[in-house]
Amino acid sequence: MADPLERHAMVKPSAGAWTAVMARHPEFAENAIVEGWVRAGRPLIVRRPGCSDPAGKIPLGLPLPPSHGKRRIAVALDAGEIIECKPPPLLADAAAAAPSAWQDTIDRLIRLCPETRTFGSLAWQHLTGLPYLTDHSDLDLLWPARATAQASTLPLEIAGIAHLAPMRLDGEIICTAGGVQWRELTGADAEEVLVKGLSGVHSMTRAAFLAGGTP
Structure with a gap:
């Protein structure tokens, strides 16, 4: 993905990239809905970078539904790990x-x-x-x-x-x-x-x- 991604864009990482994220964050992998998020074909959303985000990576978010605590999962990926990008739905x-x-x-x-x-x-x-x-x-x-x-x-x-x-x-x-x-x-x-x-x-x-x- 060569072009900068707009805030609120919906993206999908590769399966391999998500597996690597789960390996880096075992606390996320313990949650079955998070671990299987990409496998289920669900997107992440582009967010503004935070202080802890690595330079050069794309900051992404995953808000869980209220039944799962309404927790917000924050990750950051390389542009090459993103295989699809779409605007938020009409x-x-x-x-x-x-x-x-x-x-x-x-x-x-x-x-x-x-x-x-x-x-x-x-x-x-x-x-x-x-x-x-x-x-x-x-x-x-x-x-x-x-x-x-x-x-x-x-x-x-x-x-x-x-x-x-x-x-x-x-x-x-x-x-x-x-x-x-x-x-x-x-x-x-x-x-x-x-x-x-x-x-x-x-x-x-x-x-x-x-x-x-x-x-």
Whole structure:
């Protein structure tokens, strides 16, 4: 995988790479669901690097479902150990795994932005078939706002949907500079917002972010 991987990308390592991870981390291998994760065809998610991650490796995460303690497993792999990389699933594709009470909200979100993707509990339930969703789950979303006009209107349109939603809407609007939590973008143009990228977090004005500026 020569190109840098975007945060939230879903990847699959080779079977050999996962066997090596289990050998390096016997505490992970003791958990049957973790040990068999890759063999079952389940992905990992690209995350921001932490202080303990080796330089030059790709930081990945594996969130376990609530029935397994909701533990987050962190590993790091070489790029050559990854055999598949995909963006997080489209909300439209994951919708069938959502509770019936969520469906009206999901329909409105898809109409607002068909390219909306999901990366939290709904995504993992859709991708793995395991029970991630609970009565207290948020709906975690990514809105790829490629056009300036779309980016400037999205925050308030999302707010209108969130006001009536039976679940909390969480997630980021993605522009050129990275991702910003959507609620931060409902303030005034002069306010600074925190922009998250693969290499870290930086601040810039709301106006600059929505205009497609770079850090």
